[in-house]
Amino acid sequence: MLLNFVILVSLFFVPTSCEVDGFIYNGFKSSNISLDGIANITSNGLLLLTDSKTQDQGHAFYPNPIHFKNSPNGNAFSFSTTFVFAITSDYPPLDGHGLVFVIAPQRGIQKALANHYLGLFNSSNNGDKSNHVVGVEFDTIYSADFGDMNDNHVGIDINGLRSVANHTAGYFDDTGLFNNFTLISGKAMQVWVDYDGRTKLINVTVAPLHMEKPVSPLLALKYDLSPILNQIMYVGFSSSTGSVPTHHYILGWSFKANGKAQELSQLPSLPRVGRKGTSRFVTIGLPVISLVSIVVATLVVVYYVRRKKYEEVLEDWEREYRPQRFSYKDLYTATKGFREKELLGAGGFGKVYKGVMPVTKLEIAVKKISHESRQGMKEFVSEIVSIGRIQHRNVVPLLGYCRRKGELLLVYEFMSNGSLDKYLYDQPRLTLDWNQRFRVIRGVASGLFFLHEECDHVVIHRDIKASNVLLDGELNGRLGDFGLARLYGHGTDPQSTRVVGTLGYLAPEHTRTGRATPSSDVFSFGAFLLEVACGRRPIEPRQAGDDLILVDWVFSCWNRGNILEAVDPNLGNDFVPGQVELVLSLGLFCSHSEPSFRPTMRQNVLFLDGVVALPELSALGVSSAGLTFDHRGGFDDFIKSYPASSVNAHSPASSVAESLLSDPR
Numbered sequence: 166m167l168l169n170f171v172i173l174v175s176l177f178f179v180p181t182s183c184e185v186d187g188f189i190y191n192g193f194k195s196s197n198i199s200l201d202g203i204a205n206i207t208s209n210g211l212l213l214l215t216d217s218k219t220q221d222q223g224h225a226f227y228p229n230p231i232h233f234k235n236s237p238n239g240n241a242f243s244f245s246t247t248f249v250f251a252i253t254s255d256y257p258p259l260d261g262h263g264l265v266f267v268i269a270p271q272r273g274i275q276k277a278l279a280n281h282y283l284g285l286f287n288s289s290n291n292g293d294k295s296n297h298v299v300g301v302e303f304d305t306i307y308s309a310d311f312g313d314m315n316d317n318h319v320g321i322d323i324n325g326l327r328s329v330a331n332h333t334a335g336y337f338d339d340t341g342l343f344n345n346f347t348l349i350s351g352k353a354m355q356v357w358v359d360y361d362g363r364t365k366l367i368n369v370t371v372a373p374l375h376m377e378k379p380v381s382p383l384l385a386l387k388y389d390l391s392p393i394l395n396q397i398m399y400v401g402f403s404s405s406t407g408s409v410p411t412h413h414y415i416l417g418w419s420f421k422a423n424g425k426a427q428e429l430s431q432l433p434s435l436p437r438v439g440r441k442g443t444s445r446f447v448t449i450g451l452p453v454i455s456l457v458s459i460v461v462a463t464l465v466v467v468y469y470v471r472r473k474k475y476e477e478v479l480e481d482w483e484r485e486y487r488p489q490r491f492s493y494k495d496l497y498t499a500t501k502g503f504r505e506k507e508l509l510g511a512g513g514f515g516k517v518y519k520g521v522m523p524v525t526k527l528e529i530a531v532k533k534i535s536h537e538s539r540q541g542m543k544e545f546v547s548e549i550v551s552i553g554r555i556q557h558r559n560v561v562p563l564l565g566y567c568r569r570k571g572e573l574l575l576v577y578e579f580m581s582n583g584s585l586d587k588y589l590y591d592q593p594r595l596t597l598d599w600n601q602r603f604r605v606i607r608g609v610a611s612g613l614f615f616l617h618e619e620c621d622h623v624v625i626h627r628d629i630k631a632s633n634v635l636l637d638g639e640l641n642g643r644l645g646d647f648g649l650a651r652l653y654g655h656g657t658d659p660q661s662t663r664v665v666g667t668l669g670y671l672a673p674e675h676t677r678t679g680r681a682t683p684s685s686d687v688f689s690f691g692a693f694l695l696e697v698a699c700g701r702r703p704i705e706p707r708q709a710g711d712d713l714i715l716v717d718w719v720f721s722c723w724n725r726g727n728i729l730e731a732v733d734p735n736l737g738n739d740f741v742p743g744q745v746e747l748v749l750s751l752g753l754f755c756s757h758s759e760p761s762f763r764p765t766m767r768q769n770v771l772f773l774d775g776v777v778a779l780p781e782l783s784a785l786g787v788s789s790a791g792l793t794f795d796h797r798g799g800f801d802d803f804i805k806s807y808p809a810s811s812v813n814a815h816s817p818a819s820s821v822a823e824s825l826l827s828d829p830r
């Protein structure tokens with residue numbers, strides 16, 4: 166009878182939502198843990214918070230909410246958690262950043278920063294009282310900004326990364342003696358975090374796996390968590406990498422509110438790291454033997470580190486491209502180890518470094534592109550190599566390439582005057598007068614004509630804009646980065662929507678269908694023409710939110726009968742009005758929303774050279790309705806309503822245009 170009553174009562178008190186007060190993961194194989202960022206579960210059940218990606222972050226949260234208090238102003242319950250982690254760096258002793266056990270008001274973490282922000286906060290919310298976040302960090306990098314004590318410490322973080330308590334990583338043994346260890350040793354370590362809701366004491370204890378829990382905690386902090394923790398919270402982990410690829414693993418985890426976390430058992434094993442067993446020699450203890458083995462081990466380690474450091478990927482199909490192949494070691498030496506100081510720029514596809522080749526002293530620019538999938542790689546390499554073989558005065562010479570795991574390196578001739586955009590937007594520090602600009606425009610037109618019609622096959626550039634036009638020593642405009650977008654254009658790459666072109670230069674049909682064509686390049690070329698003549702970007706964000714759409718504005722100037730109003734004011738009166746008018750009109754013509762209305766690059770070259778006179782715009786079917794920038798293109802920030810293309814393809818104007826502009830071949 167009494168038993169029945171107890172069962173009945175407990176039935177009534179089962180929480181209605183899926184809130185729980187405890188769980189255990191002995192490995193994460195087919196678990197329902199909630200992941201974001203680059204976090205993933207390995208095939209043998211390790212939770213891998215971050216892998217070899219740099220400057221990135223990973224989060225994993227227990228999917229269900231946890232009850233931490235009975236009422237909003239109540240006392241936080243006691244809780245206890247234990248987990249096993251391991252941190253390995255691809256290039257020890259260098260490493261990425263650490264990991265944090267987190268209690269947060271929501272499942273997952275949004276808009277946090279990688280690097281020393283540990284994927285937990287960003288520069289604006291770090292330290293904010295409204296965060297309601299408790300963390301226990303295992304930090305492997307010294308960040309002076311957050312008052313870190315060293316590059317190997319454990320800290321308790323309340324709402325921010327400036328720890329309220331910290332200690333060098335290690336444990337106190339039974340005699341009270343402190344033993345330190347290195348967090349990035351790659352060895353599994355167990356952590357216990359215990360909070361006593363009555364005494365308000367937070368204990369953090371860490372020890373190598375398989376060791377009994379040390380009696381004295383590493384950190385014991387008296388801190389009332391009641392105001393920090395909400396009634397309902399989520400628990401999980403966050404970690405981040407910096408410039409060194411670092412793996413953060415969690416092997417197992419258990420948690421319990423109002424009780425003691427369950428013991429972990431049968432954890433998955435960590436992947437082997439290529440270490441040579443010299444331990445037997447050492448334990449024999451003969452000084453000579455141990456000395457020799459230490460030397461041998463050092464050499465082996467140095468050999469493996471060096472081999473790993475310069476490791477490349479070379480597949481069978483690449484044999485024929487041997488002459489275009491650079492060794493990674495040479496590129497590494499040329500760029501002084503891809504030092505930040507050698508950085509020339511960073512674009513959508515990767516970072517560009519300046520270098521000087523070791524023997525030839527040739528000045529080069531190396532573009533480092535991280536690329537995980539091998540899809541399209543073969544076609545891409547064959548394309549760039551074939552372009553590299555044919556040189557054109559207005560295309561940046563591609564000298565060759567190199568491939569590593571997840572990375573493609575393209576080697577270009579160094580262009581001493583940098584990219585054109587600096588001359589347009591960095592005024593008056595850097596300027597080009599009108600004649601120089603016009604020469605650059607003609608050069609780019611002829612470079613693009615070459616890619617479209619004079620190569621072995623049609624090469625679509627896909628990303629024409631001022632920042633992709635480089636100026637050589639004689640201020641000739643040269644197209645760089647051709648075809649790169651193609652590498653991302655296969656739709657399987659999650660980044661593809663971000664990088665297959667640049668907002669403001671993308672033709673409307675290109676964003677709609679995802680297909681790049683020579684006429685979508687012409688559209689971008691049109692945006693480029695306006696950009697160079699006006700000294701403005703295609704879309705200029707303005708405060709009130711009514712962004713200036715360059716093509717609309719130039720059109721309105723033309724409509725008012727004064728297209729020259731649009732010319733870059735930095736040019737003063739020092740320009741050739743006829744040429745400016747030609748460039749602006751051609752820019753509008755190329756911006757036509759209907760691809761078949763746009764001139765080809767061959768026609769563009771003829772117009773710019775004055776061989777064929779550009780007809781009146783009004784005769785070419787250019788009207789405000791026919792000029793369309795796709796403001797959407799996957800960029801929610803830029804959502805706008807704007808009249809779509811509505812030009813009738815069979816209008817008389819279009820046939821005028823067709824007959825005027827028929828291919829003169």
Ligand SMILES: *[C@@H]1O[C@H](CO)[C@@H](O)[C@H](O)[C@H]1NC(C)=O
Pocket residue numbers: 188189190196197
């Ligand atoms: C996963 O979810 C199911 C259903 O919600 C639950 O029964 C199970 O305990 C969860 N597993 C873990 C490890 O939390």
Ligand SMILES: *[C@@H]1O[C@H](CO)[C@@H](O)[C@H](O)[C@H]1NC(C)=O
Pocket residue numbers: 202203204205206
């Ligand atoms: C997780 O790993 C699987 C298989 O290893 C892979 O297919 C998937 O893309 C990975 N997910 C992330 C987010 O890296």
Ligand SMILES: *[C@@H]1O[C@H](CO)[C@@H](O)[C@H](O)[C@H]1NC(C)=O
Pocket residue numbers: 274275276277286287288289290
């Ligand atoms: C910082 O993170 C908070 C919380 O996710 C977010 O609301 C805020 O927009 C972020 N700030 C920046 C500058 O990213």
Ligand SMILES: *[C@@H]1O[C@H](CO)[C@@H](O)[C@H](O)[C@H]1NC(C)=O
Pocket residue numbers: 314327328329330331332
């Ligand atoms: C971190 O540890 C150092 C050395 O023990 C100590 O001087 C410092 O006050 C500690 N910082 C905090 C926030 O506890």
Ligand SMILES: *[C@@H]1O[C@H](CO)[C@@H](O)[C@H](O)[C@H]1NC(C)=O
Pocket residue numbers: 317333345346347
């Ligand atoms: C551990 O302690 C020793 C002796 O104090 C010190 O030399 C060493 O640098 C410490 N190691 C780490 C990883 O802190």
Ligand SMILES: *[C@@H]1O[C@H](CO)[C@@H](O)[C@H](O)[C@H]1NC(C)=O
Pocket residue numbers: 359360361366367368381382385
């Ligand atoms: C925390 O550590 C102290 C010893 O420093 C111990 O007395 C106390 O019981 C511990 N509290 C918890 C919740 O484990």
